[in-house]
Amino acid sequence: MYEEELHRLSVKLLDEVECIIGYTSGTLPFRSRPFLCRKKEDVELLTFNHFSGSNLTRYLLGKDLQKKKVAVLAKGCDARTITVLLREGQIKRDNVVVVGLPCYGMVSLRKLEKHFGSLRPQDFTWHLDTFTFQGKNQSIGPFLEDTCQRCLYPNPPLFDYLAGPRVEYVPRERWKEDSLRKLEEISPEKRWELFAQEFQRCIRCYACRNACPLCYCKECFAEAQRPYWLSPAATRSENLFFHAGRALHMAGRCVECGACERACPLEIPIALLPLKVEELIREHFAFEAGVSPDREPPLLTYRENDPNEFIK
C-alpha cells in the first residue's frame, strides 16, 4: 500500500530523526517484520502491506530508543496506542515523530490457508481492499483478521505526517463482521465451554502479553511471587485467570489492535476478552482508549466528585 510515498517521506525524515521503526518483508512467504531503518539507503526496504500486523509502538519503550528522537510508522490502532502511552507518561511527545498509515486491514494467513489450501506468494496480487488469486478478483473483507473486520479507526487519529491517502470507509460498517456479536448469539453456558476449551490449550508463552505495547509492567502479575497470584502451570483455571486478569488490566486502555491474537502461536482467540471489555467501557463510560488525548481515562482517573456511589 502506497510504498513509494512512504519511501519519499522516510528519506526526508531521516534528516530529523535518528531512525525509523517500520516494517520490512520477512524471511518467510507473506510475512512482514519490524525493521529499524537508520540509513537512507535502507529506506527502500520499508514496506507496508496487508501483513504488517505488529504494533510497532512497542519498540518505543525500549531503553535505548527512549532517549533518541525516532519516527514510528503507525496504523490507526497503533496511533491510538501512542496517545495512550503519552497519557500514561511512558514516552515523550518531542521524541516521537508519528508517520500515520491509513490502513485497509490486516489479512489473516490462517483464513487464507483455510480457504485456499497451500499458499504460494506468486498466486496473489494485492490491492487496497481487494486482491486477485490466480487472476480472479476477491474482496479482502472475509479474509481480514477478526479485529480488523470490526475496526472503527482505519485512519490514524494522531500523526505528524500521513504516508498515504485516507481510507474512505469504516471497516466495521462496511464488512459488518463482528466476532463479538457472533459470540453473543451463543448461550452463556456454551460460551463458557468455548472459552474453557480454548484457554485450556494455552501454554502461557506470554507472546500475547509481550506483543502488546501496553503491557509494559516491569513485573507482570502472572510472574509475581509476592503476592503469588498464579502458578506457572498451564492449567485451565490458571490460564483463564491470566487472560481475564490481563483483559481487566487493559480495561479502558486496549486499542483493539489485535497484535495479541496475531502473536498467539496456537491460534487461540485471545483478543475476544479485551475486546468485550472495551465494548463495556464504551457502553458505561462513553470512552474509547487513545482517540481523544484530552479525555481522562475513566479507570485511571481519580476524582473526588466521582458520581459513582461506592466511592463514598
Place this chain on the structure above:
Amino acid sequence: MREITMSKKWISQEQFRKRLAEKENHLAITEKAQKVHRQFLSLGIKMVKTPKEILFPSWKEIYRFFFKERSWEIQEVEEKAFSDPTFLLLLPCEARAVVEVLDTNFLREDYRDTDYARRRAGLKLVILGCPTQHPTCFCHLVGGSPVWRDGKSIFVLPWKERFYVENDETLFGEGYPVSTEEEREIESWEKALLEKLPSPLPPDFPEKLYAHFEDPEWQDIAFRCINCGACTFLCPTCYCFDLTVDGKLRGSMLRTWDSCMFPKFTLHASSHNPRPTGKERVRQRVMHKFSYFPLREKHYGCVGCGICREICPVNWDIKEAVERMVKRIDSRCDIN
C-alpha cells in the same frame, strides 16, 4: 548407516491406513508432520504441537507435600498407567530433537529423570521421511537431512504408491519384502537427495561462534525479538524448566516449562541479573543452540525444523541470525 539386522518391508496404502485406523487410540502425530504429509490430515490422528507434549509435558507435579500432625510429609506422585500415545509420528528433525537433545539432557547417567525415562520407554517413534522441504526448514544446516533416522525407531518413506518401512515389528504388520534392486534404488535416491542439499555449517562453527560472544552484531540481531517465549515452548529441543512450589499447607512441587527469553530466568535474589536486556537473552539462545550445547554434547541444540521461525510474532529468524554470524566469522572481524 544401515545395520544388517534392520528389517525392511513394503506396506501398501490400504494396509497403512487400515493399521493406523486400528491403532487410533495409541497414535499421535506432530503438527509439522501433518503439514508436510498433508495426506495424513484425513486420518484424524490426534495431533500434538511438539514431541515434548508427551515426553516432557508443560507442567507436572514432581512430588506432593502436606502438613500433618505438626510435621511435614513428602509424598511421591503415583504414576498412573501410561495412557499416553505409544506411537508418535514425527519428522526426522523432530526425532533428532528427541534422540540427540532431549534424551541427552534427561537420560544422562548422573541423575536420570525417572519421569522422562518412563515416558520415553513407553513411546515408539515413527519417523516419516520428508518428501519435500517446507519453506521454514533448514535441517541441512545443522547436519540433519529429510531422511534421517536413528536405526532404532520405525522409519516410513512414502515411495511412489507404497510406503517403505524400516524397523517395524509392532505397528504395520506383515508387508512385502524389499528386493535388492529396490533397496539400491532407494539408496541412490537418498544419496542424490543428500548431495543436492546445501552444505551444513562448518565443523568448527561452535568454537568460532564462542569467540564472537562480544560481537556488536548481537545488538542488531536482537532488535525485533519481543522476548516472549513462544519459540522456546514450541521448539522440539528446548528443555529448560522451572521448579516452583504451589500450595501452602498442602501442595506440590511443580516442574513447568521455562524460557531463557523471560527476564526472570536468571534474576538473582540480590536483584543482579547477568542477562538484563533482550540482547543478552537472544544471544544466549543462539549461543546455547549453536555453540555451548555442541561444545558439550557434540550435537547441535537446534535441528532446523523452523517451527520457531514460523510462529514468531515478529518473524525473528534464528537461521538469519546464524547466517549473519557466519558472515562475521568469515570476514575475520576483530571484535576486541
Place this chain on the structure above:
Amino acid sequence: MIPAATSTERNIYLPELVSIEEILEETRDIKTFRLKRPGNFHYRPGQFAEVFVPGRGEAPFSITSSPTEELYLEFSIKKTGTVTEALHRLNPGEMVGVRGPYGNGFPIESLQGWNLLFIGGGIGLAPLRSLINYVLSPPYRKDFGAVSILYGARTPQDLVFRWELQKWGERTDLFLLTTVDRGEPSWEGRVGLVPEVLKGMPGLNAQTLKAIVCGPPIMIKFTIKALLEMGFQPSNIITTLEMRMKCGLGKCGRCNIGPYYVCKDGPVFTYEELQTMPEEY
C-alpha cells in the same frame, strides 16, 4: 513415602526432611541454620545443597560446615527473597527438606601441599568456612601448608561467624586478619577494603600460595586484580560463583555461563577457567 510405581530408580528431585537443630543469628539479616545431617549424605567442602521450605520454595545454599562434622549440616543464609524470608521465620524443631550434595566442590587434591590464602567478603566466608575447617581438622591438617585468612565485611555488624573468627584467632597454626570497610568507635581492628588490605599483607609468596576467594562480585573482581598484580598464576586463584539455580543437577538449563553449568561444573572455578568463559555472571 509411597515409592514410585514403575521403577526402582529414585526420583532425583525428592528432598529428605530433616529437623532444624539450632539457629544462630549472625547479623541483622544472616542466620546460620544447623540441620540434622541426612543419612548417607557424603559431600566435599564447597558443595551445595538445595534446601526445601515446604509451602514456600526451594533454593540452593552452600554447605558451610566441614564434612568432618558428622552429625549436622550448617547453612548460613541471608534474607533476600521469598524462600530465605520463610527460612528466617522458622524455629528449631521445625522441618525442612534437603537434597544434594551438588556441585564440584573445592579441588582438594590440587590444594594439598600448598600454602593457602583464604579471602572472604561478607557472607562469602560461608563456603570458605567448610574448606577452612576441613583443612584445619586433625586428620587433614598435615596435608596442607601454612593457612592465612583475610576476611572483611562492610561494618563490624556485618561480620559473620564471629565466634568462629575468635576460635581461629586463638590458633597458632594460622594467620587471621579481619577488616571492615567502615569502622565504629568500638571497633579496634583494621579498617580498609579487602583488596587494599590484601596488598599490604606481609610475606605473601605468590609462588607457594593458592588463593581461594569468595564474596560479592565486585569484591571478587578487585581482589583477583590485586592477586594478579602480586604475581599469582590464574590457575592458583580459585573462586566460587553464585548463580540462580533451580534443579541444582544440570538439567533445567538456567545456570549456564557459556557451556559450563555452575551447578555441575562449578560453582568452584579457577580464574584460569573463568578467563575462558563469557562474562555473563
